[in-house]
Amino acid sequence: MSLTVAEMQALVREGVPLAGAWGVEVLGFADGEATLRLPHREDLLRPGGTVSGPALMGLADVAMWVALLSLTGGKDESLTANLAITFLRPPAPxxxxxxxxxxxxxxxxxxxxxxLRSEGEAAPCAHVTTSWAAARRGV
Structure with a gap:
């Protein structure tokens, strides 16, 4: 089953309502890869005007889920087992x-x-590695 960007966006907003509240956008996905965008929002900034760590981690987590969904036709119930983030530079506001x-x-x-990178910049602001475990029923 091949999903459109709009269908994937709907899956994301249903599966992770916080992504919808933050306005996360699915820009594209295919073959285990995905590109998402977190719009600039004042309520996601930390003191000093940079995007907060929790917002960056949330964006990364949702992006990996979309990459996984791209391999399974939109049917993936795996769960984040580990997420490690290295902040490389402050993201631009x-x-x-x-x-x-x-x-x-x-x-x-x-x-x-x-x-992760600030829109319009080539250099990354953070690098994330993550592992996901298949969901077990009844646990």
């Missing part, structure tokens, strides 16, 4: 772009990375 890539998709554990 503008939209943030997340580029996610699944490195390994396994039956029980998947692994990927996400690069």
């Amino acid at each position: 503008r939209a943030v772009i997340a580029e996610a890539r699944v490195i390994r998709k396994g039956r029980t554990l998947s692994y990927g990375e996400v690069m």
Whole structure:
């Protein structure tokens, strides 16, 4: 099953309502990769005017889920098992772009990375590695 960007956007907003509240946009996805955008929002800034760490981590988490969904036709119930973020530089006070890539998709554990950058800049502001575990029913 091939999903449109609008259908994937709807899946994201249903599955992660916080992403909808923050205005996270799915820009594109295919073959285990996804690009998302977190618009600039004053309520997501920390003192000093940079985008907060929790907002960046949330964006990265949703971006990896979209990358996984791109491999499964929109049917993925795996859960974040680990997310490690390295902040490389303060993000500019503008939209943030997340580029996610699944490195390994396994039956029980998947692994990927996400690069975050301020919109309009090439240099990343953060690098994320993350693993996801297949959801077990009844647990």
